[in-house]
Amino acid sequence: MERLVGSFLRDEMLxxxxxxxxxxxxxxxxxxxxxxxxxxxxxxxxxxxxxxxLGVFLDKEGHLITPxxxxxxxxxxxxxxxxxxYGEIRATLEDHLAAATLGGLSKRIMVSRGCPQGGVLSPLxxxxxxxxxxxxxxxxxxxxxxxxxxxxxxxxGIFLNTVLGLIQWALHTVETWCDKVGMSVNxxxxxxxxxxKER
Numbered sequence: 157m158e159r160l161v162g163s164f165l166r167d168e169m170l171x172x173x174x175x176x177x178x179x180x181x182x183x184x185x186x187x188x189x190x191x192x193x194x195x196x197x198x199x200x201x202x203x204x205x206x207x208x209x210l211g212v213f214l215d216k217e218g219h220l221i222t223p224x225x226x227x228x229x230x231x232x233x234x235x236x237x238x239x240x241x242y243g244e245i246r247a248t249l250e251d252h253l254a255a256a257t258l259g260g261l262s263k264r265i266m267v268s269r270g271c272p273q274g275g276v277l278s279p280l281x282x283x284x285x286x287x288x289x290x291x292x293x294x295x296x297x298x299x300x301x302x303x304x305x306x307x308x309x310x311x312x313g314i315f316l317n318t319v320l321g322l323i324q325w326a327l328h329t330v331e332t333w334c335d336k337v338g339m340s341v342n343x344x345x346x347x348x349x350x351x352x353k354e355r
């Protein structure tokens with residue numbers, strides 16, 4: 157069923173409302189290599205023009221997708237994704253039973269949010285959710301690209317103070333968005349790299 161829903165979303169909905177072009181995961185013709193190539197082009201262009209590139213790399217905390225259901229519904233509504241497959245997507249995201257057995261002990265719990273890790277539909281649903289953030293940052297003038305649950309913000313400029321100000325605005329935007337959808341970034345994996353001809 158997840159494969160059928162994924163095919164429907166790609167062939168019907170995303171054909172008319174495509175994901176942001178700076179998303180490189182779970183799309184035909186886009187891979188980790190295309191994401192790395194676009195990033196290298198941005199940095200090399202900055203170095204050729206004697207500019208400073210400050211790259212911030214963010215990694216979402218937790219499994220692939222764990223937002224609260226309500227923001228997901230709102231995001232799907234904004235994209236026009238309320239379709240016959242909506243019921244299946246909703247069932248994937250909320251109130252399903254998880255069971256585990258180890259030795260002679262069994263445990264069953266109700267999972268109130270998130271997609272199953274390794275689920276066929278999970279990567280596409282994450283792309284749909286994070287597309288809002290990628291579009292928001294790019295619309296604000298911050299080149300942003302995503303691959304799976306990794307987001308890269310390479311900001312380029314002549315003056316370091318200007319670059320730092322732009323990065324601060326971008327990080328505040330990420331923080332606000334994460335609060336809205338009930339997510340957080342993994343502070344232990346986040347990195348910032350300053351690249352310049354001299355260093």
